[in-house]
Amino acid sequence: MNRSDVLIIGAGPTGLVLALWLSKLGVRVRIIDKTSAPGSTSRALAVQARTVELYRQLDLADTIVRRGHQVAAANFWVNGKPVAHLPLKRIGEGLTPYAFVEIFPQDEHERLLLERLEDYGVSVERNTALDSFEETGDTLTAHLRLPDGRQEVCQACYLAGCDGARSVVRKALDTDFPGGTYQQIFYVADITASGPALNGELHLDLDQADFLAVFPLAGEGRARLIGTVRDERAERADTLQFADVSSRAIEQLKVHIEDVHWFSTYRVHHRVAEHFRSGRAFLLGDAAHVHSPAGGQGMNTGIGDAINLAWKLAAVLSGGAEPRLLDTYESERIAFARRLVSTTDKVFSFVTAQGRMADLLRMRVAPFLLPKMAGVEASREFLFRTVSQVTLNYRGMPLSxxxxxxxxxxxxxxxxxxxxxxxxxxxxxxxxxxxxxxxxxxxxxxxxxxxxxxxxxxxxxxxxxxxxxxxxxxxxxxxxxxxxxxxxxxxxxxxxxxxxxxxxxxxx
Missing domain, CATH: 3.40.30.120 (Glutaredoxin)
Known part of the structure; x- marks a missing residue:
């Protein structure tokens, strides 16, 4: 019977980082994914400073910085004009070796992680799905569906559910996933374009038109658009094409689109699982928590889950700690996930709110306050500390x-x-x-x-x-x-x- 120390379900960034960290620490891992190939498109873009700091332990930091794009500034627009300019180039000066905002798309990120994982002799088993699992004593037995349709029975000491918001592992554990879904439909499009908003900086439209953000990507004229779809179009999200998206916000930002490489629509959820652990099974990443894209926190939080759990699993499996150390994974990570969902929910709701009062705040109040905040070093530092996750801490927790x-x-x-x-x-x-x-x-x-x-x-x-x-x-x-x-x-x-x-x- 195929046996591993840790069986990882899901080969997104969270699962791959968990596999990498465990492999570096000498733990035998097996990682499966139901998809046939790594993703060629992605929604996650930002790699926060705290993630890059921790990636030094895998010799990944320098590569991430070299291959990614550092965002020099954020610009806020109203009525077709830029109203505030927030410098970001060294926004975290003195706080971290990575005092900038780094854009490195998830698909490229995953390919890098896969390359490094193969250096440890570990490959993702594709077209392989988890059917069920049960725990008996000190062993966990899993039933896998192989690419040819046959079932395989395997064993592991622990199982990690890194299988996304529709997690099979979470459902098998019968763990509640309370929260809700935002009413807006979002679209994401990778484009080649020209115009003042294609200068390698971040641009955000605060107008009463559909919400739109332009994120720079590495390469001349490359960017990602993230926007909302409101009115009656939201009712046909599954069939929407880029041509159906409102052009008003795009025109307001003076984006002249030359080519659309990828387009997709999605809904945004805000949920946190009731528990991140049950016996020998753990939930990480989107399987444990999902939230709005505000601040680019999602992928980074999942990676944080993986790193937190990896060293604890390695310690217990090697005899370097008693199994009760694993109890601290849930207590440390679930508290952060709940705070994060609450914070991003407030920001997201403000940016996308509809109505006269919301429009007044965005178009009149925000343009007045943002330039003043941008000019104050303390405000910029507070923003960086919050978004970069360098202030994430486990104060008051059992291990602190x-x-x-x-x-x-x-x-x-x-x-x-x-x-x-x-x-x-x-x-x-x-x-x-x-x-x-x-x-x-x-x-x-x-x-x-x-x-x-x-x-x-x-x-x-x-x-x-x-x-x-x-x-x-x-x-x-x-x-x-x-x-x-x-x-x-x-x-x-x-x-x-x-x-x-x-x-x-x-x-x-």
């Missing part, structure tokens, strides 16, 4: 402890960089490690050496104080680079106690 400087247990480790070095360099290795900024004790040095726990001691510099890091304390970092312990002491017994209390044995 303490405070040192302005950093709490559960925070992403702040980036500190100057001419003398970069404190993120050691994070390329997905392992437990200790950071000290300043001086530490002989006991800490000896204990870390004895237990083969990497210890990185950085001479104190002003850059660390600016980043909010505490002097002479320590930070215990999880394999996903979030802070497990922030402590002002130099006492290794704090770490020893933490590992014992949480059933973690990273020295296996």
């Amino acid at each position: 402890q303490g405070e040192a400087g302005h950093v709490h247990g559960g925070d992403r480790l702040p980036w500190a960089h100057d001419g003398e070095g970069d404190n993120f360099e050691p994070l390329r290795q997905p392992c437990w490690q200790v950071h000290v900024y300043g001086d530490t004790s002989d006991e800490m040095i000896a204990w870390c050496a004895e237990h083969h726990l990497p210890l990185h001691v950085f001479d104190w510099r002003p850059a660390f104080e600016t980043a909010g890091l505490g002097r002479n304390g320590f930070y215990l970092l999880r394999p996903d680079t979030y802070v497990a312990i922030a402590d002002n002491s130099a006492d290794p017994k704090v770490i020893e106690r933490y590992f014992r209390d949480h059933g973690i044995r990273p020295f296996q």
